[in-house]
Amino acid sequence: MLVRRLRRAYRRAAVRGYKPPAAAESYRGVWVLVEQTAGEGAPVSWELMGVGTKLASELGVPLEAVVLGDGVEHLAGEAIAYGAKKVYLVDDPVLATYRTYPYTRATVDLVRKYRPEILLMGATTFGRDLSGAVATELETGLTADCTRLEVDPETRLLKQTRPAFGGNVMATIICKKHRPQMATVRPRVMEMPKKDGSRSGEVVREDLFLAEDEIGTWVLETIEEKGKAVYLDKAEVIVAGGKGLGDAANFELLKELADVLGGTLGASRAAVDAGWISAEHQVGQTGITVRPKVYFAIGISGAVQHLVGMQTSDVIVAINNDPKAPIFKVATYGIIGDLFEIVPALTREFKAKLSSPRAGAKGGRPWTKSLMLR
Numbered sequence: 235m236l237v238r239r240l241r242r243a244y245r246r247a248a249v250r251g252y253k254p255p256a257a258a259e260s261y262r263g264v265w266v267l268v269e270q271t272a273g274e275g276a277p278v279s280w281e282l283m284g285v286g287t288k289l290a291s292e293l294g295v296p297l298e299a300v301v302l303g304d305g306v307e308h309l310a311g312e313a314i315a316y317g318a319k320k321v322y323l324v325d326d327p328v329l330a331t332y333r334t335y336p337y338t339r340a341t342v343d344l345v346r347k348y349r350p351e352i353l354l355m356g357a358t359t360f361g362r363d364l365s366g367a368v369a370t371e372l373e374t375g376l377t378a379d380c381t382r383l384e385v386d387p388e389t390r391l392l393k394q395t396r397p398a399f400g401g402n403v404m405a406t407i408i409c410k411k412h413r414p415q416m417a418t419v420r421p422r423v424m425e426m427p428k429k430d431g432s433r434s435g436e437v438v439r440e441d442l443f444l445a446e447d448e449i450g451t452w453v454l455e456t457i458e459e460k461g462k463a464v465y466l467d468k469a470e471v472i473v474a475g476g477k478g479l480g481d482a483a484n485f486e487l488l489k490e491l492a493d494v495l496g497g498t499l500g501a502s503r504a505a506v507d508a509g510w511i512s513a514e515h516q517v518g519q520t521g522i523t524v525r526p527k528v529y530f531a532i533g534i535s536g537a538v539q540h541l542v543g544m545q546t547s548d549v550i551v552a553i554n555n556d557p558k559a560p561i562f563k564v565a566t567y568g569i570i571g572d573l574f575e576i577v578p579a580l581t582r583e584f585k586a587k588l589s590s591p592r593a594g595a596k597g598g599r600p601w602t603k604s605l606m607l608r
């Protein structure tokens with residue numbers, strides 16, 4: 235009911251007869267703000283260049299990037315290699331380490347001067363902090379953690395889709411009256427575009443008129459996070475288990491499969507809440523967003539809050555004894571049956587195939603070969 239009402243309201247506002255406010259006409263262009271740490275660009279920024287290119291082409295404008303930092307000129311070149319036609323570069327010692335105030339000032343000054351209609355950032359600690367501050371300063375809207383971005387070329391509205399109401403519906407949000415339209419997207423949600431070093435583009439250097447003594451915060455020390463055992467966001471194979479496992483000890487079955495495939499263990503929130511596995515393994519809306527080459531969803535029903543964290547995986551293998559489980563709607567391969575029979579059988583098969591002399595003979599990932607041999 236509520237969903238239907240929201241849809242109707244959206245259609246009324248966005249599709250039929252919507253005219254952007256006059257001031258919005260003066261905003262043109264799609265921007266991606268490039269996040270960096272010690273001069274290294276965050277992968278999410280390059281992922282955003284992919285979706286940014288698509289949005290810009292549908293709007294008939296160039297994709298542009300913003301690079302902020304100290305000694306970061308090389309990132310302007312990288313942004314161009316990922317598809318930016320123009321890069322606004324603010325290279326200033328004041329921006330050496332991230333602090334909200336100088337980064338907000340630099341971004342807001344650029345937006346006021348060049349007026350982009352869309353501004354995208356990664357939904358990382360950096361992006362979440364900066365985007366909120368920038369949106370507040372510019373008095374515009376911001377949609378955090380989007381899972382899909384599209385534009386309506388007629389109205390030029392950015393359709394920002396994200397889970398809402400506890401993840402029970404996917405809401406498409408528009409920002410009608412203010413510019414730029416701002417959105418953040420989590421790492422691994424969007425596809426990484428191809429980097430092409432032969433691309434050319436323009437670099438526009440801008441000054442930041444801000445002295446160190448005008449800033450109320452200092453970074454005294456940077457301490458690197460140590461001892462993190464699970465890097466789900468970087469895993470190429472994830473073997474994830476849910477409440478269907480029935481008990482913590484049964485994660486051992488999944489571990490055996492993961493070990494054979496060189497994979498990492500993942501979990502649904504229900505499994506984490508049950509205390510069967512630690513929270514750093516949780517995939518989904520309140521966990522990690524992943525995009526591995528292969529994702530095994532074992533005894534996981536496929537609640538929307540889980541799906542938003544893994545549905546862009548290249549290959550999804552779902553194992554569930556309920557043929558109506560929603561996980562099958564996103565699965566590449568669905569196996570209906572008892573996981574306690576299927577998982578050990580898969581482990582045995584993969585082990586046999588991978589230890590055969592033919593496995594990996596022609597190169598490529600052993601698990602890819604095994605999947606093809608199924």
Ligand SMILES: Cc1cc2nc3c(=O)[nH]c(=O)nc-3n(C[C@H](O)[C@H](O)[C@H](O)COP(=O)(O)OP(=O)(O)OC[C@H]3O[C@@H](n4cnc5c(N)ncnc54)[C@H](O)[C@@H]3O)c2cc1C
Binds near residue numbers: 504518
């Ligand atoms: C605000 C909010 C945020 C949330 N964030 C997350 C999140 O980040 N990640 C997340 O995962 N969830 C999240 N949830 C919870 C989510 O709604 C689901 O409750 C949860 O994902 C369910 O986990 P599950 O699939 O393991 O358990 P269930 O839904 O209980 O599913 C268990 C599945 O196992 C199958 N099964 C049972 N026995 C067997 C067997 N022997 N063989 C094969 N299959 C079997 C069943 O058919 C069933 O489909 C969130 C919820 C809210 C409200």
